[in-house]
Amino acid sequence: MNRKNRIIFHIDMNSFYASVEQAYDPSLKGKAIAIAGNPKERRGILVTCSYEARAKGVYTTMSVWEAKRKCPEIILLPPNFERYRIASKAMFDILRSYTPLVEPVSIDEGYMDVSEMNLSGNAVNLAESIQNRLIRELDLPSSIGIAPNKFLAKTASNMKKPMGITVLRKRELPERLWNLPVIEMHGVGESTSNKLAELGIKTIGDLATIQTGVLKERLGKIGLRLSERANGIDDRPVDPTSVFDTKSVGNSTTLPYDETDPTELNKVILKLSKKVASRLEAKNLAGQSINIHIRDADWKNKTRSKTVQNRIFEEREIYQLAKDLFHSTWNGEAIRLLGVTVNNVQDKGDYVEQLSIFNFEEHAKEEPILKLVEQLQDKFGKEAIKRGIKLKKNPSLESKTSFSKDFLDDHK
Structure with missing residues (x-):
């Protein structure tokens, strides 16, 4: 089909975490609720809040203490990641019942290409059907943008919330x-x-x-x-296979208080590096660049990255690279948040390590092993023995966090 005739939907679930909690416990409906971290620490920042809370001036990323000041009656709930993953999967199952051309982009939003469906010229009716099913079957509200491409559909879905359906044409x-x-x-x-x-x-x-x-x-x-x-130009297709592309694995934390002690900051970087390494191991991934995210006490953000020659996945290397990046950037200001991310990741088995004057000796030591493998394969067949067998990792708590795209594992 001509790209000019595409009909793309962007489905955006409204206040998803809060809506899931209200669907799970109907007594919360109509009340100001928010999902937050530990309210006893400053890291208690709102992940999302209900529209009732927003009407009182509460918004996402607001600190818990400020939310309580603006809305004393607000109900604070800890995040229930598994509950949200189940709801997300059910939501995408509904979308796929209309077309296989569904691309999840986060736990609560995705694209649909309905260009090939027989819509009788009225895409709004289909959007209403989807929206009503999400309410009827899951008790979850959504907004849907309808447009000829992904960018305009995403823009349209943001124009009316909650429970909006918006058509946006390029000429408009x-x-x-x-x-x-x-x-x-x-x-x-x-x-x-x-x-x-x-x-x-x-x-x-x-x-x-x-x-x-x-x-x-x-x-x-x-x-x-x-x-x-x-100018409304966006030729990106709706790609259901994009769920197989994990581009980065990272972890961040808001510190209990503004920190200036280098030793304590190094401890935080080490803790983050351990979590990132554990998640990479759980997913059998490695990357080739590392990123450090710094937010100071004045909420100013800095990010620095470094690309290395060979794959990164071990805790020790992640920590050393992240620590060096941090100290080459940090000017001694009080730190509020730190994050460590390994980027450009792919399956370990897909990497080809580059030889250099620093690692050729390591590979030379492996030469006798490689020759033995070749001899056994010549004698018993190629399938008799393989080097570097790729085992499917069992998901762990480290690999299933809420704010990354780990939820996409549910769609593979």
Whole structure:
């Protein structure tokens, strides 16, 4: 089908964690509730909250103490990751009952390509059917965006919440989007917004109409991509197989109090490195770059990354690289949050390690083993013995955290 005739849905579950809790316990319906970490520590930051709580001025990422101040009657609940995973799987099962072209992108949102379905020219009726089933069967509200591509569908689903259905056509962009501040555009964060502001780009319309040469010089390929999005151009297909692509494995933590002691900060980095290594091991993955995320007491964020020649998966190496990155970046300011992530990950069995003057001796030691394997294969057949058998890992608690895309394992 011609890409111009595509019909893409973006389904976004409304206040997903809070809605799951209200569906699980109907006595919570109509009440201000929030999902948070440990409320006794400052790390108790709201993961999400119900629309009743939002009406009282509470919002996601607000600290627990501030939420209580704004809404004394708020009900705080600890996250129940398994409950959310079950609800997510049920939600995507419903979507797949309409079409196999479903692409989960997070635990509570995904795309559908319904272009080939016989819609009799009315995609809104199908969206209403999906939305009603999610309510009737799971008691979970959702918003659905309908558009000719993924970017516009994602933008449309954000336009009306909760329980909205919004159609967004490319020709409507000048009227409906271009007057909005550029930071409201999907894919533009605070850092990118600041860079765009330096170029005089304040609205989405400014981004859509500026000369692309200026954007490319300042932001490279990302700038050109953002310009295309602002003009409603997005050729990405809905890809059900994307669930097999894990791009990064990371872990972060908000510290109990602002920390300036290098020894204590190193301990935090070590703890994070252990968790990342454990999750990589559980998934049989390794990566080739590492990222450190730093948030100071003034909520200013810094990220630094380093790419290495060979795969990273061992705790010791992750810790050393992360620690070095941190200390080469840190200026002694009080730290509020730290995160460690291994990027560009893939199955360990798919890596080909590069020989260098630093590791050739290690490989030389393996040469007799390789020759023995070859001899046994010549004698008994290629399947008789294999080097590096890939075993399927059993998921552990370390590999099933809520805020990563580990939930995608449920869709494989």
